[in-house]
Amino acid sequence: MKFGLLPACLLITFSIPTFADDCPTPVGRDGKVFLLSDRGVIHYIDSATGEDIWVDAIPRDAAKYYSSPILAGNLLYCAREDGVLSTVEVSESGMKVLAENEMGERLAAAPVPVTGKLPVRGVDHLFCIDGE
Secondary structure (H helix, E strand, O other), X not given: OOOOOOOOOOOOOOOOOOOOOOOOOOEEEOOEEEEEOOOOXXXXXXXXXXXXXXXXXXXXXXXXXXXXOEEEOOEEEEEOOOOEEEEEEEEOOEEEEEEEEEOOOOEOOOOOOEOOEEEEEEXXXXXXXXXX
16 A cells, blocks of 8 residues: 555545534544534534434634544543633533633644543643543
C-alpha cells in the first residue's frame, strides 16, 4: 500500500452530505459515533446505518468548537475556542451538560485523558484537571 491510498477493501457504509462542519473529528465506541459540530450540536449516530440516535446541543456563545471532542467513559469533553471546556454526560438516551469550565484563554487543541487526569492545552498554558 502506498502512503495516501486507501485499501481496495475499504467499504463506505454511509455518507451524510448535510453535515458540512469541517473541524471536530468524530469519536466513537461500541458501533456508535459522536459528531460535534463547530456550533455545538452533537449527533449520536449508529455507525452501521448513519442514522441519528439522538441530536442535542451544548450551549455556545459566538465562539465555535474547533477541537475534537474526547470520550472518557460516559463523559464527552468539548473545548470551545473562547476557553470554555464543557463536560457532557452521554448515554444511549441523550446528553446532559454537567459543567462549563472557563479556562481563561483560547482553546483549540483536543484534550487527552491520561490516568484520571485531563491535560488541556490553551494558547498560553497547559492545564491539568484532576479527575478526583
